Amino acid sequence: MTTATFKIWRGDAEGGDFKDYDTEITEGMVVLDAVHQIQAESANDLAVRWNCKAGKCGSCSAEVNGMPRLLCMTRMDTIDIDKPISIEPIKAFPTMRDLVTDVSWNFEVKKTIKKFNPRPPDAEDGTWRMAQEDVDRVQEFRKCIECFLCQDVCHVLRDHQKTEEFIGPRFLVYTAALDMHPLDTEDRLEDLKDAHGIGFCNITKCCTHVCPENITITDNAIIPLKERVADRFYDPLKKLFRRLFGKKS
Amino acid sequence: MDSYKTFEYDVLVIGAGGAGLRASIEASAAGISVGLVCKSLLGKAHTVMAEGGIAAALSNVDDRDDWKTHFADTMRGGQYVNNYRMAELHAQEAPERVHELEAWGAVFDRTGDQKILQRNFGGHKYPRLAHVGDRTGLEMIRTLQDHGIHQGIDVHMECTIIRLLKEGDRVTAAFGYDRERGKFRLFKARAIVLATGGYGRAYKITSNSWEYTGDGHSLAYDAGADLIDMEYLQFHPTGMVWPPSVRGILVTEGVRGEGGVLRNSEGNRFMFDDIPDLYKDQTADNPEEGWIYTQGDKEARRPPELLTRDHVARCIIREIREGRGSPHGGVFLDIAWIREKLPNAPEHIKRKLPSMYHQFKELANLDITEEPMEVGPTTHYAMGGIRVDGDTQMSTVQGLFAAGECAGGMHGANRLGGNSLSDLLVFGKRAGEYAAEFAKENGATGVDDSAIADTIQWALAPIERQEAEGSGESPYQIQYDLQDTMQELVGIVRTQEEMDQAVEKIAALKQRADQAAAPGNREFYPGWDTALDLHNLLTISEAVARAAARRQESRGAHFREDYPDKDEEWGKTSLVVKKGGDGTMEVSREPVMDIPAELQAIIEENR
Ligand SMILES: Cc1cc2nc3c(=O)[nH]c(=O)nc-3n(C[C@H](O)[C@H](O)[C@H](O)COP(=O)(O)OP(=O)(O)OC[C@H]3O[C@@H](n4cnc5c(N)ncnc54)[C@H](O)[C@@H]3O)c2cc1C
Ligand code: SF4
Ligand code: SF4
Ligand code: FES
DSSP: EEEEEEEEEEETTTTTEEEEEEEEOOTTTBBHHHHHHOOOOOOOOOOOOOOOOSSOOOOOOEEEEEEEEEGGBBBGGOOOOSEEEEEEEEEESEEEEEEEOOOOOOHHHHHHHHOOOOOOSSTTSOOOOHHHHHHHHHHHHHOOOOOOEEEEHHHHHTOOOTTTTOOOOHHHHHHHHTTOOOTTTOOOHHHTTTOOGGOOOOOOOOOHOOOEEEEEEEIIIIIHHHHHHHHHHHHHHHHHHHHHOOOOO | OOOOEEEEEEEEOOOOOOHHHHHHHHHHTTTTTTEEEEESSTTGGGGGGGGOOOOOOOOOSTTTOOOHHHHHHHHHHTOOOOOOOHHHHHHHHHHHHHHHHTTTOOOBBTTTTTBBBBHHHHHHHSEEEEOSSHHHHHHHHHHHHHTTTTHHHHEEOOOOEEEEEETTTEEEEEEEETTTEEEEEOOOEEEEEOOOOGGGGGGBBOOOTTOOOOHHHHHHHTTTEEEETTTTTEEEEEEOOOGGGGTOOOOOOOHHHHEEEEOOSSSSSGGGGGGGGGGGGGGGGHHHHHHHTTTTTTTTTTTTSOOOOOHHHHHHHHHTTOOOTTSSSSSSEOOGGGGGTTHHHHHHHHHHHHHHHHHHHHHHOOOOOTSEEEEEEEEEEEEOEOOTTTTTOOSSSSSSSGGGGEEEEETTOOOOTHHHHHHHHHHHHHHHHHHHHHHHHHHOOOOHHHHHEEEEEEHHHHHHHHHHSSBOOOHHHHHHHHHHHHHHHSSSEEEHHHHHHHOOOHHHHHHHTTTTTOOOOOOOHHHHHHHHHHHHHHHHHHHHHHHOOOOOSSSTTTTTTTTTSTTTTGEEEEEEEOOTTTOOEEEEEEEOOOOHHHHHHHHHHHH
């Protein structure tokens, strides 16, 4: 029988502390299993979010030994159990209770991004035509499970708390998915530059490194969006061209 | 008395999966106020986990497909005891609902001629499932969510409804608590839509999450509504079996749709050994024909691995019982073998089944492009549910509607893969539409204060019990014992004796549940959630056990070892579960709805 010691952060908005729990580790276990076991054995009131237990819903985000992870996709056999394992809530957002944080800001931010606005249907029957190669990129972005781990590691949100000025990597990916959607006709560049603060991102790529869906957030989403913004607002020739011909970007 | 906050809407939707979101969108489009309540955060409901696809006769891949064939397939899969009207509307309206998703931003995989791609799935005659790799549910829920947040719907996340309140025979409000703060809330509404999903958590091995405790089924039952077809519970043939902690997690049927085969420990493709008569003409009798079918050959017949789920699950159980199982008590599901057929097989598999590749790699340390998976049946989907009118989705209680997995009838004795996501869209929309209509036609009503006081007292009991007596049982232990009971006694293969025993055990568990104690505070407290959910799980388990004990024949997902054959008389009978006047559960026989001649003709043409 192998046991491991977990240091789990217990507390609420007012504050809290790490508490030690020992539990048995069996083959194939993930960290979420250990947390559930502890919950059933000795901490009935330990708060943790989860749903799918298969990396599909993005509910169980937390920091394991300081690394932002999905608890359900972190196998115990990838962790050194000779030392105590720390589990604490993600840091970029206010703590609610134990491992649960108040992520409601994210849901509010999303509403401020202009919704999908398709061109008129291509065919008589009201349907559209799109080629697979033209939707590959957008499909990559749409893999996002809204775990907000990228938001958690982005220094603009985590360290500088710029939640009023910057929407964070998750919503830059979301904007990119809309903007690069072959059918979309909406213009979001001005919002990106002003209200959504794309300029705050200085391409550290921390977000890309933690994304459990392996979305190339920085290279595929943020940088192309930055280029679009730069072309529109900072390239005098293109600006003139657009004024003359009224093109979208 | 503990205080509570009151909200008032024209329509209240309980549940924010595909059905609830679609219902909310439709109701708010009617220009009325809509509230939406869900136990988790928005976008995390079960629908997010759906993998394989949405069934709709778009005829993009095979132009022979049409709604009639889809209807006939659905009825055959359901063994002809479906609510035919729902099956008809579902087949007719699914294509429009899928196109609507595209108009709201969904990005499905494409065909060569730039339309929505469709894939093969068990029991569907033609390739019919619109999909996005194997993460279709995510695409669907995100599309509905992102569209819905701009419709002025008032969303209450992480809030659990524990009681429906009535005035006379009409439902007038829902009462619940906000999980984040542990505070009570009253939602008054002119019409209420239940869209709470299923109850797989009553079983030990399940593909379902903690949310699936049959709340909607049980709320409706307690409010006096009929439940129907409760004996039909789908066990998906392929859940993960190893390692133990992931046991039950789903392996999409899409694996078989893409050419994956089932083998026993002797390397035999055992699905060829037993092909039911109903499907003989449509099923390949050799491996090569099965393979070319999965690769789009229109003349070929489908491989036996794509027979309906009830049958595949039973064949797997047979192999395991007769000693031909895999090392960890399953059978082998092999997609890696297609390397013999396709030069770029590993890339092909990763592209078609990305999340399966990921899931096995991360959770089982197994590369599915190299090695076979080990799989076994897992509790998956509730065919049985709240009895509704096929057109309006209203239950037998005035003003109470139901849509999605918590509604019963559409799928009969067995659901075809892909028919749930389409069901959510078609009937979510209808429920929203008719609930809005009901709300417009019927004025606001009152709420009974004593019922509220009673509910609060009941809900706080587990917390107070602990404080008063310092003892009481852990709700988790009672839940585990229930799961063991259902798994062992009301599983895939059933007998009278076992089910009678289950009914007795459930009664004993109910008494223990009355003593469940949840020490601690009320904020985001899973122990308290579990204590309250027990009431729902136990109610639904009893309904399943009682209905299953009653049906003395085998049909679809309901297999009786002591009555292994179909019975003609039972084929004309549905079982309805209802709360009797004295509070005990009643199960009654009712005739299956008569199928009109023109629909019967469609069924005959497609036999
Ligand atoms: C792993 C997996 C894969 C699947 N793949 C497919 C597939 O490929 N194709 C297909 O057609 N089907 C598939 N299914 C089935 C399908 O996903 C489900 O049947 C469907 O998503 C159910 O949707 P729903 O809207 O009815 O409920 P859900 O999406 O489960 O939503 C239920 C909602 O109700 C809320 N709720 C429940 N109780 C309460 C309460 N007491 N108070 C407040 N809110 C409450 C929950 O929080 C949630 O928001 C799959 C199922 C699983 C588990
Ligand atoms: S790349 Fe930009 S968005 Fe991503 S973590 Fe760094 S600063 Fe934040
Ligand atoms: S982009 Fe990746 S890390 Fe960020 S929320 Fe989405 S899935 Fe999570
Ligand atoms: S529980 Fe769904 S991602 Fe971990």
